[in-house]
Amino acid sequence: MRTYSGVVYPAQTDAMGHMTVQYYVAAFDQAMWHLVHALGYRPEWQTERGEGWADVRHDVTFSKELRVGGLFWVESSVVAIGKTSLSTRHRLFDPGGELSSTDDVKSVYFDLNGRKALPLPEQIRMSANDRLTDARG
Template structure:
């Protein structure tokens, strides 16, 4: 998304789960987003892995496909697997496709000075990807506020094994005034249609 960052470091072995949290200091989250995270503290204090320990992560389908990729040699590190910054890049591109599917027009960046700013990432790395591995990112909407959208993305290898999953919070953003603004009705309608088609009942649009 607009201005999102990438970090370079080695990913975790398959047996370990690392939580990586990153905050955009250059963008101030709106008051309602801060309040949201305070209210959700109990739910976000544990990792996604702990919250979904009863489900087999490599077998549970979810969301819609938003990005396809392949691991190139230049995307690996000294450990021989895809480095963290390319997981972030895949999730970032997936988010653009998700909001486009929801009704956001990328041309609005120019015609309306409206875009998105990511303010929170919570990532669990599940397994390694190596050179030549194909993967897909699947995405879904978890929550929708007045100015913020929370989404979940799963990066899945061609084998069906879960490689990483991300909880992302993004704020709808005025690119000239540099402040959060209300999410357009067109996007809200898209969220409603997507959640209804998937059978989700926990998202209010």
């Protein structure tokens, strides 16, 4: 599913005129929040329940540079479901639909006060299972 859209601003580029790594990761991070929201997580759970997410792994691959003014979008999918975690894939595309970058992320559902992993809520687990895709895709 499409989870984020953006444009590359001059301040987001490096000395070579390409979007800097930190902004790719920022786009992937925002995409993740849209994905977990679509799965049933609500941001107010951070204060109401003291529950949130902690990323424990990012594996980013770059395949095509983005330049100033370039539009892009991110598509996200669930590739694995653990007892306390989701493994997701976020793919960033340029306006022509060419893949620019991929981020494979493992995120743990987290007790923000106790600082420990929690089992995924059943609603999120069921919704994630409905969206589960082949990890090779």
